[in-house]
Amino acid sequence: MPKKITIEPVTRVEGHGKVTIMLDDFGNVRDSRLHIVEFRGFERFVQGRPYWEAPVLVQRLCGICPVSHHLAAAKALDVIVGAGTGHGLTAVGEKMRRLMHYGQFFQSHVLHFFHLSSPDFLFGIDGDPALRNIIGVAMNNRDLAVQGVMMRKYGQEIIRLTAGKKIHGTGAIPGGINKNLSIAERDELLSGPDPLNADKMVEWSEAALDFFKDYHKNNQSMVDNFAAYPSNHLSIVREDGAFDIYNGVLRAVDNEGNIILHDVDCQDYNKYIEEEVKSWSYMKFPYLKELGPEKGWYRVGPLARLNVCDFMPTPLAQKEFEEFKAYTSGKPNGMSLHYHWARLIEVLHCAEMIRDLLKDPDLQNDDLVVKGEKRYKGVGVIEAPRGTLFHHYEINNDDQITLANLIVSTTNNNQPMNSAVNLTAKSFMNGQAEITEPMMNAVEVAIRAYDPCLSCATHALGKMPLEMTLVNANNEIIDKKNK
Amino acid sequence: MQIPKRVLIYGYGNPGRQDDALGNEMVEKIQEWIEEHGLKCMQTDSNYQLNIEDAEKISDWEVVVFVDASQEDIHEYRFQKVDPSDAQVEFTMHAVSPAYVLHLSEKLFSKKPETYVLAIKGFEWDFKEGLSDNAKLNLEQSFQFLTRKLARWAYIKDNLPISMLRE
Numbered sequence: 001m002p003k004k005i006t007i008e009p010v011t012r013v014e015g016h017g018k019v020t021i022m023l024d025d026f027g028n029v030r031d032s033r034l035h036i037v038e039f040r041g042f043e044r045f046v047q048g049r050p051y052w053e054a055p056v057l058v059q060r061l062c063g064i065c066p067v068s069h070h071l072a073a074a075k076a077l078d079v080i081v082g083a084g085t086g087h088g089l090t091a092v093g094e095k096m097r098r099l100m101h102y103g104q105f106f107q108s109h110v111l112h113f114f115h116l117s118s119p120d121f122l123f124g125i126d127g128d129p130a131l132r133n134i135i136g137v138a139m140n141n142r143d144l145a146v147q148g149v150m151m152r153k154y155g156q157e158i159i160r161l162t163a164g165k166k167i168h169g170t171g172a173i174p175g176g177i178n179k180n181l182s183i184a185e186r187d188e189l190l191s192g193p194d195p196l197n198a199d200k201m202v203e204w205s206e207a208a209l210d211f212f213k214d215y216h217k218n219n220q221s222m223v224d225n226f227a228a229y230p231s232n233h234l235s236i237v238r239e240d241g242a243f244d245i246y247n248g249v250l251r252a253v254d255n256e257g258n259i260i261l262h263d264v265d266c267q268d269y270n271k272y273i274e275e276e277v278k279s280w281s282y283m284k285f286p287y288l289k290e291l292g293p294e295k296g297w298y299r300v301g302p303l304a305r306l307n308v309c310d311f312m313p314t315p316l317a318q319k320e321f322e323e324f325k326a327y328t329s330g331k332p333n334g335m336s337l338h339y340h341w342a343r344l345i346e347v348l349h350c351a352e353m354i355r356d357l358l359k360d361p362d363l364q365n366d367d368l369v370v371k372g373e374k375r376y377k378g379v380g381v382i383e384a385p386r387g388t389l390f391h392h393y394e395i396n397n398d399d400q401i402t403l404a405n406l407i408v409s410t411t412n413n414n415q416p417m418n419s420a421v422n423l424t425a426k427s428f429m430n431g432q433a434e435i436t437e438p439m440m441n442a443v444e445v446a447i448r449a450y451d452p453c454l455s456c457a458t459h460a461l462g463k464m465p466l467e468m469t470l471v472n473a474n475n476e477i478i479d480k481k482n483k
Numbered sequence: 484m485q486i487p488k489r490v491l492i493y494g495y496g497n498p499g500r501q502d503d504a505l506g507n508e509m510v511e512k513i514q515e516w517i518e519e520h521g522l523k524c525m526q527t528d529s530n531y532q533l534n535i536e537d538a539e540k541i542s543d544w545e546v547v548v549f550v551d552a553s554q555e556d557i558h559e560y561r562f563q564k565v566d567p568s569d570a571q572v573e574f575t576m577h578a579v580s581p582a583y584v585l586h587l588s589e590k591l592f593s594k595k596p597e598t599y600v601l602a603i604k605g606f607e608w609d610f611k612e613g614l615s616d617n618a619k620l621n622l623e624q625s626f627q628f629l630t631r632k633l634a635r636w637a638y639i640k641d642n643l644p645i646s647m648l649r650e
Contacts, residue, residue: 045610059499066531115535135569135583138590146591153536166530167498167507 082372107155114148300387502605
């Protein structure tokens with residue numbers, strides 16, 4: 001009798017998701033699906049609110065990456081207040097936002113690497129579950145764990161000093177920013193006592209990359225083959241093709257590296273991207289319209305960004321990028337665990353950008369805001385740590401929001417995560433009589449590579465533990481495990 | 484003379500999600516209370532959730548009180564001592580539990596402050612700001628409880644008037 005295995009929820013992923021693995025009569029994996037309970041209705045919630053509230057309101061979406069939503073909303077509203085679609089802000093306006101964004105990226109990626117991924121690298125997918133967390137890392141490699149904690153702290157300090165506060169920051173406003181960086185704040189970040197300074201962050205970012213590369217060297221076959229599959233890739237890039245996470249044009253490449261979306265204006269995103277609804281998931285499946293849902297889905301996030309861009313605009317990251325590209329002979333990289341490699345190159349790039357920006361005197365300028373002719377529609381697209389994030393707003397004559405459409409990073413990666421889960425399930429679970437801890441963790445490792453954030457900021461005490469349920473074709477529970 | 488870092492009160496939650504803001508609201512009230520009484524040995528902080536860097540933060544303090552909203556089946560509030568644990572109370576790893584933060588502080592910084600969690604019962608979790616009426620009542624009751632505790636702790640070091648210790 002066919003069986004259905006449900007892993008619910010996925011550990012080490014924010015929010016509530018579950019994996020269903022369907023077996024056939026012979027115990028082989030017939031199909032698998034990642035279900036995500038995503039909050040819908042936020043777009044309706046902001047309708048009728050004054051548009052200038054959006055950059056703060058959207059932070060209610062997610063306590064994990066509020067800065068990304070804050071900045072994407074602010075960029076969309078720049079268009080509405082007539083501040084342009086790209087480089088229309090003052091120098092201090094754009095650079096303060098970039099500093100905030102690099103700080104957010106840095107701390108988010110660091111958390112993912114040190115807290116979520118490094119335990120798997122240190123102890124292996126089939127390692128003792130009790131050790132596969134940062135405390136296990138601390139016991140095995142205390143310096144590495146301390147670095148992770150202090151790098152997170154540094155990134156959080158950048159956010160606090162640029163956004164004004166840790167919760168519901170107001171740093172970015174339509175048309176600019178509401179504060180610059182004082183000399184004292186700059187000095188605190190640039191040359192604070194070790195380890196909380198920009199040079200140390202660059203040094204530790206390089207060390208983290210070396211850690212991954214050592215692991216890769218010793219586990220090449222596993223890292224390269226785990227959930228590897230060809231796909232399209234999408235991200236924004238700077239107008240000259242450089243890697244850029246704050247501003248640019250939309251580009252997509254196929255698995256051969258051919259450009260299939262040619263550097264289009266982000267304001268026109270909905271001419272090129274559509275979302276498919278499937279009955280078994282709350283989360284939509286975006287795809288490139290021209291190719292259709294079967295062939296047009298794409299990956300986003302660190303791996304996609306490095307596959308799409310032509311070069312990195314900072315020297316240390318560029319050197320690492322060249323090594324990364326050479327590994328696949330310049331072709332797009334489809335190896336899911338190479339997301340970690342790409343993520344750490346991005347960490348290094350952010351550390352370099354932070355150090356450079358802190359030395360830029362424009363950050364102390366006072367011309368914070370620009371305004372122009374009012375418009376009624378604005379789109380803000382930004383690369384969030386997890387991938388491309390779209391915010392689209394329309395307003396009426398009373399300055400109220402009449403339409404809001406958000407495509408979040410994790411939604412963009414919906415089909416890729418499902419593909420990774422399916423491949424992993426078939427590799428690890430075919431013909432197996434029972435589901436073991438390493439098998440469950442393998443599925444989770446595949447999902448974790450994409451660092452999904454399921455927009456669940458309500459985290460109050462008393463949430464459910466990991467639960468795995470075995471259900472037969474008649475929907476009868478035949479086994480249940482808690483983790 | 485350096486002021487001792489006696490008690491840190493750390494509330495967490497998303498103020499845009501109704502009663503999830505109970506921890507943040509408590510911190511605002513406690514901050515006013517601290518200023519009113521001039522208790523320089525106490526500080527407050529708040530964030531959306533706890534994370535690994537908080538291990539470094541708490542390592543400086545003698546006593547730490549985490550304040551969070553609770554969906555559990557408790558009465559108005561619950562005050563519990565926390566022991567270090569590497570067990571993941573919550574399934575998410577983008578946020579960690581107070582016990583996990585404490586454990587990390589001990590392992591990484593060799594510091595183990597006396598740590599408590601004040602869990603306050605919440606009821607509504609929608610995309611709105613502002614507490615539900617029932618949550619406001621629970622906040623007030625737990626505030627009275629917590630200030631009595633803090634007064635006791637402060638009294639030990641700072642010789643506050645005995646009237647503050649009345650139950």
